[in-house]
Amino acid sequence: MSRISRAEVERIAHLARLRLDAAEVEDALLRLEAVLDYVAQLEAVDTRDVPATAFVIPLATPMREDVPGALLPPELAVANAPSPRGTAFTVPRVLDDEAEG
Amino acid sequence: MSEPRETVVELSAQLAAGAITSRALVERSFERLSALDPALHAFLFTRREAALAEAAEADARRARGERRSALDGIPVALKDNIVQAGEPATCASRILTGYVSPFDATVVARLRAAGAVIVGRTNLDEFAMGSSTESSCAGPTRNPWDLARSPGGSSGGSAVAVAAGIVPAAFGSDTGGSIRQPAALCGVVGMKPTYGRVSRYGLVAFASSLDQIGPFAHTAADCALLLEAVAGHDPQDSTSLPEPAPGLSAALSGDVSGLTLGALRETEDAAPGVRARVREAIAELERAGAKVREVSLPHTRFAIATYYLIATAEASSNLARYDGVRYGRRAADGSGGVTELYERTRAEGFGAEVKRRILLGTYVLSAGYYDAYYRKAQQVRTLLRRDFETAFERCDAIVLPATPETAFRIGEKSSDPLALYLEDVFTVSANLAGLPGVSIPCGLDAGLPVGFQILGRPREDASVLRIADAYQRRTDHHRARPPR
Numbered sequence: 001m002s003r004i005s006r007a008e009v010e011r012i013a014h015l016a017r018l019r020l021d022a023a024e025v026e027d028a029l030l031r032l033e034a035v036l037d038y039v040a041q042l043e044a045v046d047t048r049d050v051p052a053t054a055f056v057i058p059l060a061t062p063m064r065e066d067v068p069g070a071l072l073p074p075e076l077a078v079a080n081a082p083s084p085r086g087t088a089f090t091v092p093r094v095l096d097d098e099a100e101g
Numbered sequence: 102m103s104e105p106r107e108t109v110v111e112l113s114a115q116l117a118a119g120a121i122t123s124r125a126l127v128e129r130s131f132e133r134l135s136a137l138d139p140a141l142h143a144f145l146f147t148r149r150e151a152a153l154a155e156a157a158e159a160d161a162r163r164a165r166g167e168r169r170s171a172l173d174g175i176p177v178a179l180k181d182n183i184v185q186a187g188e189p190a191t192c193a194s195r196i197l198t199g200y201v202s203p204f205d206a207t208v209v210a211r212l213r214a215a216g217a218v219i220v221g222r223t224n225l226d227e228f229a230m231g232s233s234t235e236s237s238c239a240g241p242t243r244n245p246w247d248l249a250r251s252p253g254g255s256s257g258g259s260a261v262a263v264a265a266g267i268v269p270a271a272f273g274s275d276t277g278g279s280i281r282q283p284a285a286l287c288g289v290v291g292m293k294p295t296y297g298r299v300s301r302y303g304l305v306a307f308a309s310s311l312d313q314i315g316p317f318a319h320t321a322a323d324c325a326l327l328l329e330a331v332a333g334h335d336p337q338d339s340t341s342l343p344e345p346a347p348g349l350s351a352a353l354s355g356d357v358s359g360l361t362l363g364a365l366r367e368t369e370d371a372a373p374g375v376r377a378r379v380r381e382a383i384a385e386l387e388r389a390g391a392k393v394r395e396v397s398l399p400h401t402r403f404a405i406a407t408y409y410l411i412a413t414a415e416a417s418s419n420l421a422r423y424d425g426v427r428y429g430r431r432a433a434d435g436s437g438g439v440t441e442l443y444e445r446t447r448a449e450g451f452g453a454e455v456k457r458r459i460l461l462g463t464y465v466l467s468a469g470y471y472d473a474y475y476r477k478a479q480q481v482r483t484l485l486r487r488d489f490e491t492a493f494e495r496c497d498a499i500v501l502p503a504t505p506e507t508a509f510r511i512g513e514k515s516s517d518p519l520a521l522y523l524e525d526v527f528t529v530s531a532n533l534a535g536l537p538g539v540s541i542p543c544g545l546d547a548g549l550p551v552g553f554q555i556l557g558r559p560r561e562d563a564s565v566l567r568i569a570d571a572y573q574r575r576t577d578h579h580r581a582r583p584p585r
Contacts, residue, residue, distance in 0.1 A: 009460070016417060016463040017424070018456055019444035031457050032464065034518040039406040042477050045484065052479035053486060055310055055340070056535030057297045057559065062339045076203040082431035089426050094439045 003036040004029065106582065109269050109323040113171045116163065123156035123163075123174030123218060130176045130220050133267045142242050143261040145181045146189050147221035152176065155218045162216070171326050173216030178262045178271040181222040182229055182305040183314065185209045192305050193237035194227045196450025197429045206303020207338065208272060208314050208331045215330040220268060223258025227452045228420065229279055229307045231255050232524040233514065236454040241511055244287060245583035246549055250508040253283035253524070256317070260287040263317045264583055270327055271317045276307050277408050278503075278528025280315045281540035285503035285552025288542045288581060290569065291317045292324045294562050296535035297342040299328070300335030308415035309340075311408075311532040319579050321539065321569035325349035328562065342560070352563035353570040358390030360568065363496030366397045370526050371502040374546030379502045382543040382553045382572065386500070389571055396492040396499060400485045401530050405522055407485065408529040410465050410478035417462025423450060486534045493558050498568055502527050503540035503552035527554060537562040541569045542578040550581070 009028045013020045020028065074087035083090045107115070115121045131149050138144055159174035184190045184202035186209075191197040205213070212219065226236040234242040234257025242257040244250040245265040252261045256273025260283035263271050273280045275293035284291025292315045299314045306312060316327035326349075333346035364383055368376055387393050425431035425446030432445035451459070465474035492499060505526055514520040531538040536559055540552040557565035573579050 004464070008464075012460055012464045012467065014444075015467060016459050017421075017440065017443040017447055018451070018459060019448040020456070021448075024453075024456065027453065028457060028460050031518045032461060035409060035461055035522075038519055038522075039410055039474065039478075042403055042406050042410075042481055045400070045403060045477075045481050047477060047480035047484070050480040050483050052476055053482040053533075054479060056486065056533075057295075057340070057342065059297070059340065059343070062336075062343075064336065072203055078427075079203060080200050080428035082425060082429070091426055091439050092434065092437070092442050 002033065004032050106266070106580065107269060108319050109172070109175055109326055110320070112175060112269055116174050117168065123159040124153060126174065127152050127156040127176050127218055127220060130268055133265065137245070137265050137267065140243060140248055141245060141261050141265055142240060143223055143258040143265065143267065144178070144221045145191065145193065145224050145239055145258070148188065148219065152218050152220045159216050159218065169214065169216035170330060172212070172330050175217050175270065176220045176268045177212065177217045178221055178223050178259055178268045179209065179219055180225050180256050180259050180271070180273040182225060182274060183208055183272060184303045184305070185219060188222065190222070190305065192228045193225050193239055194450065194452065194455065195238045195430060196423045196447070199430070200428055204303065207300035207335045209303060211331045217330070223256070223262055223271060225258060226255035227455050228305070228416070229255040229274055229276055230416065230454050230458050232278065232282055232521050233511070234258065234283070235511060235515065236452055238452055243511070244508045246288065246508060249510055250549070251286070251511050253286035253504070253508065255279040257283045259317050260284050260289055260291065263289045263319065266582070269318065270323060272314055273317060274304055274312055274314050275532065276311045277412060277532050278525040280317065281503050281528050281538055281552070281554060282524060284317055284540040286508040286550065288550030288583065289317055289319060290321055290324055290539060290541055290579065291315065292328065292539040292566070293531060293537065294328060294332065295342070295537045295560050297340050298332050298346070298537070298562055300338040300341045302335055302337035306419040308412040309419060310415060311412060313532070320573055321541065321566045322350065322353055324539065325353060325566045325570070347563055349563050349566055352567050354567060355571050355574050356390070357386055357568055357571045360498065361392040361394060361496045362386060362568070363396030363492050363499045364393055365499055365501035366395050367401055368502060370505045372506045375502050375504070375506060375551050378544045378546060378551040379500070379553045382541070383500050385575055386568065386572055389575055391568070394496060396496055398485070398488040398492060398530065400481060400488050403481050404485060404530045404533060405526055407478045407481045408525070408533060409461070409522060410474050411482065411533070413458045413462035414466050414475050415462070417459045417466060420455070420459055423447060482533050485530060489534045489536065498565060499556040501554050501556070503554040507546050507549035507551060531556050535559050537565045539565050539569050541572060542581065544578050545581065
């Protein structure tokens, strides 16, 4: 039984904002199939009423005084940007993409 | 060339006594690096001039009678996913080519405050996703015990830098075994501290609930010194433990009498030669006065599956930040909009294994699959923690192999999608449960190092190191050096 389809791989790749070529889609199908077969062993574990662990060390949300601290200067913050303008990051137009969701 | 066998503790004493200078140590590091690294490829970047200048400052401090710490003037290496201000940090990924960090990781700031001299940045699997250092965009690191073999990973460069005597100490990160497994395969000590013991601020995130920075060295006593220098609460990492770092070196009494060690029952995945060395190590600790009883962790057989669901889910979220906008590589402008820019940038910038893990993580978090995969894995994670809680009612520490086998050949595991994942069968549980774990050399099998692992209760980093140190006081396995 196939656990994942080619169309599903392509959908996931789009969600992950990864453009895959045909060979990568085939590789992903093969690998994901193998991993999903392997992790299916978890279905056998009885987890009724078992809480989920997201974090291992129980810590309360740390609080601090609401005072400004030292921040990265804007010039330094954009120093690694591939295409900065002044102290701003630049992106191509976004509005058409927004509509696409 | 002299064969550097000294530990951090020994070098620190020699520095204090004026028998050697920091500059000479750093020069020796670069001599060995020049001689050995063309074959080993442990380093991605070095900072020779800066390191020599910092060593000279350490020597000047010493001449004035000042000493910042036991690490003052000691050369160390950093895995290339721990950022240092003004230095590159690529995570061995094309997507971060050219990135220069504007800030110091907390670990780096603390090492520098302690006087340690950072000589360079070591190779890793891309974004620490791997167990062989083969997925580095810069090519693999080779094991000094046999150049045809992998050093393990993902912190393979740091393990090799120490094993080959280029530096006496290095730091790496461990998400599923990425410190302990290469330490075992290279014949050095590697420690993953309790989750939260060391700040993750400035560690490039892979799986945030599992990632932890830790040291590589030749001895547990060195690891105690290194960990003391970097551990402790950091307001910049809200998951760092609130209490101050415990005294670790002071806990190394050499005495294990009165301690009970739990020998793991489920070791059938380990090769016979590995099991034999680990049995001998346990017997040595028994002769040293520890009590040994068998313990079982029944859910560890689900640990790899649990780990790969949780780690990839967290990775898919963490790696969303590489979008070609704020830092790193950006694909050449196409005709499309911002989504196309993201997709092309990430397609060009990430390697195959990183893409696979992002896809798996995105899949298990996506609508319709979240409960079946991600939530299920988090529930099994709870059962695994409970296994450890039950086991630690009967023992003070658990002893087990660090890896199922000794170093494998480069390329040997690249075709089977699961073979490399199974390398981590003995290490991932400690990450899932947040426990401290250390891998200690315990002899050779067919000329290759074997590591045994000690796991402790959460926060009991000191007792793990104490047991490891007691073992090393009674044995010489950590003095074995690779043939080159």
